[in-house]
Amino acid sequence: MALRLGNQRSFPWHTGPASARAPHAAASGRARLSGRLRRGLRRSLHAGAVSLALFLVAAAGTDQRAIGSDYNAYQASRLFAAGYNDIAKIYIEDVALPALALDGVHALSSLDDDIRVARTDGEIVVRLDGRRIGSYHVPGPRDADAWGAVTAGVIDLALRSSDALAGYSTEDIYARVFDGMLARLDGYSRYAGADAARENRASRDGFGGIGARVHARDGGIAVVSVRAGSPAAHAGLMAGDMIVAIDGSSAAALSQREAIDRLRGHVDSRLALTVRPQDGPTTRTLRLRRAHIVPKTVDARADGRLAVIEISGFNQDTAHALEQAVADLDARMGDRLAGYVLDLRGNPGGLLDQAVDVADLFVRHGRIVSTHGRHADSHQYFTARPDDVGDDRPVVVLIDSGSASAAEIVAAAIQDNRRGVVVGSLSYGKGTVQTVLRLPNRGELTLTWARFHAPSGYALTDRGVTPDVCTSRHPDTALNEVLAALTDSRRADTRAGDPLPRAGDLAADAGAPAAGCPGRPGGSAADLAVARRLLTDRTLYRSVSADAPAIAQAAQQ
Structure with missing residues (x-):
């Protein structure tokens, strides 16, 4: 996830007191570094930093073109100097630059099998x-x-x-x-060229547009x-x-x-725009002025007495x-509103500051998340x-194996x-924060910068959030049995083999949470039904919510 960057290479992250906000931190987030470090990075990127000729020892003059x-x-x-500087200063682990660089130039052999760099x-020797x-x-x-x-220089010589x-x-x-060079790092660090970076920024921060989804044909x-x-x-x-x-220019042959x-x-x-309506051959001309459009990530609806809010990602809006x-839902539903369902299933994450702010909309006090890196x-x-x-109304959060990063921050908080x-x-178990750094070619380098920890202290990396009510151990076809098990969940001796394990049942197995509540993509048909039962039965809700921190506390042991 990333933060909005300006034209200069920058590191938007908050370095103020713990209770303040990180204005544009990303949950794969971006990070604001100290002024001293920013100045150091700028100095290291001075124009024409090193002459290539300094390092060229010998080149075969023949067969070159x-x-x-x-x-x-x-x-x-x-x-590449910008990339190496960023990795050396920002990446969560100390990485040897020589190995990184050699991995990068070795990748040229994937484009031409005859190129070898050793x-x-x-010396670094190039052979063809x-x-x-x-x-x-x-x-x-x-x-x-x-x-x-x-x-x-190696690329130049190879070309x-x-x-x-x-x-x-x-x-x-x-x-x-x-x-090639980033393969040595974790799977979340990546490079995007100028075109891909532009699309990434549009998704995170918005763009100038008209607010219509289109399909070229x-x-x-x-x-x-x-x-x-x-x-x-x-x-x-x-x-x-x-x-x-x-x-005035035909759109007939345009690609997407x-x-x-x-x-x-x-x-x-x-x-x-010259537009032909769906139900007729006559065209009309529409005149528009582009506005700042941020992709929609929130879809809300009333479902009986429930407010169901689907969050598909975390961008700046x-x-x-x-x-x-x-x-809006509170104004429409009034006293009929029994509680909120935050559906984070399939949500891959996004900006850290937005995850913090979303959790903060419902959490009155306490820690939301902490981050720690090198x-x-x-x-x-x-x-x-x-x-x-939410005026203290009950909240149920839905997660699945596709809920990651910023979505996990909200669920854990x-x-x-x-x-x-x-x-x-x-949930997925992506417990790391990325920072997005603008490169001189207008591309972006996304680097893992820190790990984040749930309020109770456990790291989410490779562990994820274990739900208080697990629906993945029972087939979707047995919805009535799942609901019956939930209703009967107040009995004292809930066993691991029961169809609907809760946090208390899983605490003993906290070292291997996937065994207790295996991840399932796409969620379950039972998820919303369980949420509806919890939010309309306050006694049951209080009983289940009392066990909520159990798995997190066990995970620290």
Whole structure:
């Protein structure tokens, strides 16, 4: 998960008191580092940091040719130096740069089997089809700028010597080298090129657009849905309409990517759409002004006496949208509102500050989450503020094996602070925080920066959140038996073989939570039925919620 970055490479994270907010921290989150560290990073990325010629010892002058691609060794040197500096300073574990760099350049052989790069006798030797084509001095083990220059030089040499590499774009080569070096890190650290990074930022932070989901096909751009209150809605665009032209230019042959790019643009910029309605051949022209659109992550509805709120991810608008949804449902339902269901099933996570704010909407006091990593700035503590948008009404949180990261922060905070009951199956167990760093090529480097801990202290990495009421040990087809077991769950001798184990039953098996409540993707048909029974039977709800912290406390032992 990531935070919004400006044009400069930055590290948005809060370093203030524990009770304050991290304005844009990401639950795979971004992190704000100290000014001293930011200045150090800028100094290390000075223009033309290291001359490639410094490290070139010998290159076979034969069989080399001019590079036909848009590769620029100086720009590549800056790019890889930035990556190595970031990893050295930010990554959760100390990593040896020489091994990292060699892993990266070794990945060139996946593009051309004849390329081999090896370190020997103080040199990095490059061979093509067994022939030595050049070598470089081995830089110091912590000289990130020099390793960036060597990496760029190896690529440059390979491009000048390999016919196979000539068929790949510069971005293809960058991606392959970064993938090679990051394979040594954890599975959540990754590289995104400029195009992918732009989409990532749009998903996290929003974009200038019209507020319509579209699908490009022969003859134009089909409108799939229109967001309420958006420029598209105000202009009268409707689901089923076909956009046949944009600003007078035909949309008939546009690809999906081209269609999206044409509809997006700077906030407040204007565009004209020629639209053919679904039920007729006559076209009309709509004039719109683009607005800041943040992808929707909150969907709320009334279900009898329950307010069911599905949260699909955590972007910069999630907490605000949830607060608005709760206020709207409260106004509509009034005293009929028995409680809230927060459905986090399949939610992969998102921004850390949004996870904290979502939990804080319901938790009046206590810790929400803490983060800890290698760097001093990674030790952060987030504490609830004394308010509760739910007015102390009961809360049930639904999770499954697809609930990860920020979703797990919310579930654990509500569970450990006895604010609600967690229902479903074991969550994913992604207990790490990532920071997103802008690179000189407008790409992004996502690096794991810290691990996060539930309020009761246990680390969620590879463990996940164990629900208070487990539904995954019983088939969906036996819903009546599941509900009967829940109703009878107040008996004192609940056994491990019972169809509906609760936190107290699983505490003895806390070292292997998956065995007690195995993860299940897609949730269970029983989840919402269990939530409905809990929220409409206050005695049962109080009985189950009293056991809520049991599994978390056992996990610390």
